[in-house]
Amino acid sequence: MLLEIHNLSVEFESMQDRVKALQAVSFSIDEGEIVGIVGESGSGKSVTALSILGLLEKNAHISTGSISYKGKNLLSLSKKDWQSLRGKEIGMVFQEPMTALHPTMRIGDQLAEVIHRHRSISYKEAYRQAVASLAEVQINDPELVARKYPFELSGGMRQRVVIALAMSAPPDLLIADEPTTALDVTIQHEVLKLMQELAQKRGTSIMLITHDLGVVAQVCQRVVVMYAGEVVETGTTQEVLHSPCHPYTKALIGALPDLAEQGQPLLAIPGESPDLRNRPDGCVFAPRCSCSLPICREDHPVLEPAVSGSLTHQVSCWGRNQ
Amino acid sequence: MSGTTLKTESLPAARSAKTVNPFWYKIRRNPLTLLGLFLLLLILLLSIFAPLISPYEPTKINIPERFAQPSADHWFGTDEVGRDIFTRILYGARLSLGVGVAVVVGAGVIGTIIGAVSGYFGGRIDQLIMRLMDIILAFPALVLAMAIAATLGPNLQNAMLAIAIIKIPVYVRLARAETLALREKLFVKAAVTFGIPSWRIIVRHIIPNALSPVIIQVTLDIGDAILLVATLGFLGLGAQPPTPEWGAMISIGWKYLLDYWWYPTFPGLALFLASCGFNLIGDGIRDILDPKANRS
Numbered sequence: 001m002l003l004e005i006h007n008l009s010v011e012f013e014s015m016q017d018r019v020k021a022l023q024a025v026s027f028s029i030d031e032g033e034i035v036g037i038v039g040e041s042g043s044g045k046s047v048t049a050l051s052i053l054g055l056l057e058k059n060a061h062i063s064t065g066s067i068s069y070k071g072k073n074l075l076s077l078s079k080k081d082w083q084s085l086r087g088k089e090i091g092m093v094f095q096e097p098m099t100a101l102h103p104t105m106r107i108g109d110q111l112a113e114v115i116h117r118h119r120s121i122s123y124k125e126a127y128r129q130a131v132a133s134l135a136e137v138q139i140n141d142p143e144l145v146a147r148k149y150p151f152e153l154s155g156g157m158r159q160r161v162v163i164a165l166a167m168s169a170p171p172d173l174l175i176a177d178e179p180t181t182a183l184d185v186t187i188q189h190e191v192l193k194l195m196q197e198l199a200q201k202r203g204t205s206i207m208l209i210t211h212d213l214g215v216v217a218q219v220c221q222r223v224v225v226m227y228a229g230e231v232v233e234t235g236t237t238q239e240v241l242h243s244p245c246h247p248y249t250k251a252l253i254g255a256l257p258d259l260a261e262q263g264q265p266l267l268a269i270p271g272e273s274p275d276l277r278n279r280p281d282g283c284v285f286a287p288r289c290s291c292s293l294p295i296c297r298e299d300h301p302v303l304e305p306a307v308s309g310s311l312t313h314q315v316s317c318w319g320r321n322q
Numbered sequence: 323m324s325g326t327t328l329k330t331e332s333l334p335a336a337r338s339a340k341t342v343n344p345f346w347y348k349i350r351r352n353p354l355t356l357l358g359l360f361l362l363l364l365i366l367l368l369s370i371f372a373p374l375i376s377p378y379e380p381t382k383i384n385i386p387e388r389f390a391q392p393s394a395d396h397w398f399g400t401d402e403v404g405r406d407i408f409t410r411i412l413y414g415a416r417l418s419l420g421v422g423v424a425v426v427v428g429a430g431v432i433g434t435i436i437g438a439v440s441g442y443f444g445g446r447i448d449q450l451i452m453r454l455m456d457i458i459l460a461f462p463a464l465v466l467a468m469a470i471a472a473t474l475g476p477n478l479q480n481a482m483l484a485i486a487i488i489k490i491p492v493y494v495r496l497a498r499a500e501t502l503a504l505r506e507k508l509f510v511k512a513a514v515t516f517g518i519p520s521w522r523i524i525v526r527h528i529i530p531n532a533l534s535p536v537i538i539q540v541t542l543d544i545g546d547a548i549l550l551v552a553t554l555g556f557l558g559l560g561a562q563p564p565t566p567e568w569g570a571m572i573s574i575g576w577k578y579l580l581d582y583w584w585y586p587t588f589p590g591l592a593l594f595l596a597s598c599g600f601n602l603i604g605d606g607i608r609d610i611l612d613p614k615a616n617r618s
């Protein structure tokens with residue numbers, strides 16, 4: 001296993017209250033694997049990503065669990081260890097390509113700065129490699145683009161630059177937090193393909209956070225479905241998308257008539273997201289669940305094989321056998 | 323792709339049209355700012371070309387001509403040892419401008435670095451630094467500057483240091499406030515995920531983007547610093563005779579005011595005009611850059 005998250009709980013504390021953003025999240029990512037993380041807004045996808053990179057805000061508190069990367073527990077790393085891990089081992093691509101780049105620094109210098117840091121070469125050589133890496137993310141006329149400022153580039157080009165930045169080490173794990181959401185549908189497809197190809201070429205694993213089940217179907221080998229800060233279902237893309245077990249997953253997929261259809265946002269499911277300040281004793285999805293049982297409101301379900309004996313397909317639902 | 327090229331070609335032109343013109347437009351519309359600009363340019367030119375304008379030396383003693391009245395030879399008269407006061411004012415302008423700029427730029431650089439570090443790391447370092455700045459700000463500026471200068475010993479370097487120290491907190495606060503906002507910006511967080519070390523993020527990502535309010539503050543502070551240098555000089559805590567420093571000149575000259583009115587009057591006038599010039603420009607810049615002031 002490249003990355004193993006076990007029983008991770010994260011709380012945000014403020015003056016008035018305490019938001020339990022993640023509750024006992026467990027999943028893993030293998031070498032060279034592309035794993036999709038899906039779930040509606042506020043389900044804790046970004047918090048999970050930020051926990052892995054040690055970038056949670058100061059008011060966040062990891063109450064339980066462990067994150068192990070290549071066997072090292074990330075939660076006990078020193079500041080110095082983080083520095084050598086970020087970018088070199090684990091890279092990240094953010095949702096907004098508009099603001100993820102330094103506004104007053106030329107593209108080439110931004111790339112060269114990061115490359116210079118990760119490979120022991122001169123700045124001049126780093127700049128040369130920066131231009132080459134722009135070509136690699138399929139930017140036309142890389143020499144010209146290297147001399148430009150971010151505001152001179154389109155969203156799609158900026159996101160390519162961000163990908164080039166995140167892949168420059170290259171890292172063994174790339175966390176992509178909705179990397180294509182802010183882009184046009186046609187460009188979304190290209191950027192996604194680009195990431196997939198780069199990852200394949202370098203053997204990089206990708207944790208792909210997305211709202212878009214079409215994207216999952218297109219590139220992911222496995223899926224983790226999150227709801228209200230919990231993993232409610234996980235399995236291979238085939239298992240989760242074609243024989244979903246959890247009512248929430250079913251609702252997500254039911255909302256999407258054609259899985260292959262691109263750019264389809266998740267349809268709203270009736271009912272409100274739960275209050276993360278007061279988690280219920282029972283299943284978090286119970287208030288919105290169409291098939292809730294008496295036990296659902298009393299006892300919390302845990303991840304168990306969806307069908308007996310299945311190692312990959314797991315679901316957290318009392319009604320899984322019904 | 324062609325759409326992208328179009329956009330990139332047209333953008334820089336559009337930007338310069340928007341930012342440069344209104345600035346000059348507003349300055350031109352404000353006669354007081356223009357006056358300030360004129361005064362500043364005058365002082366700048368006079369101090370640059372001082373040796374060409376005046377045939378005298380600022381510190382050369384010429385006893386036979388002491389206390390000469392203003393005349394064609396000595397426009398502003400001479401002082402108690404026969405030095406040409408006009409010449410001394412010209413060289414004094416050099417000194418005041420140089421010292422004012424040096425002190426404020428120095429305070430700006432140091433304050434910005436401290437503020438950026440403080441804001442970026444937060445926590446206990448931040449608390450400590452900000453409390454220290456609060457302490458400095460709690461004293462009346464002049465009193466603190468006098469105390470520091472007097473403690474270190476009365477000379478120009480110590481006066482400059484004292485003024486820099488009382489000016490630093492403003493820059494620390496400005497830079498810290500900008501840093502707190504920038505720290506939350508995605509591009510700074512992204513830089514962290516690329517593995518760029520903190521000191522480099524502060525130097526290359528935070529400070530360049532936090533600089534504009536600092537630069538404005540620097541232009542506003544130079545006039546004040548010049549006045550403070552003169553004040554310390556007047557009190558005997560700054561430049562020492564025979565340095566041609568306006569404050570020091572006034573300090574000695576005012577004893578002769580009744581008999582030789584020109585001695586303290588002209589340096590005083592120079593100081594008045596210089597600080598007027600800087601303040602008028604400062605107000606003009608503030609009006610242009612502060613949207614609240616614009617509305618009124």
Ligand SMILES: Nc1ncnc2c1ncn2[C@@H]1O[C@H](COP(=O)(O)OP(=O)(O)OP(=O)(O)O)[C@@H](O)[C@H]1O
Pocket residue numbers: 012019021039040041042043044045046047048057059276
């Ligand atoms: N800094 C914070 N302080 C307090 N609460 C936070 C903070 N960051 C996140 N949260 C809480 O954590 C929950 C999960 O947020 P998160 O950003 O992970 O959602 P997400 O799944 O990424 O949603 P989206 O799809 O909109 O990006 C949210 O409900 C939010 O209230």
Ligand code: SF4
Pocket residue numbers: 246247248283284285286287289290291292293296301316317318319320
């Ligand atoms: S545990 Fe019960 S309430 Fe929760 S999803 Fe399953 S059936 Fe619905």
Ligand SMILES: [Mg+2]
Pocket residue numbers: 045046047177
């Ligand atoms: Mg998110």
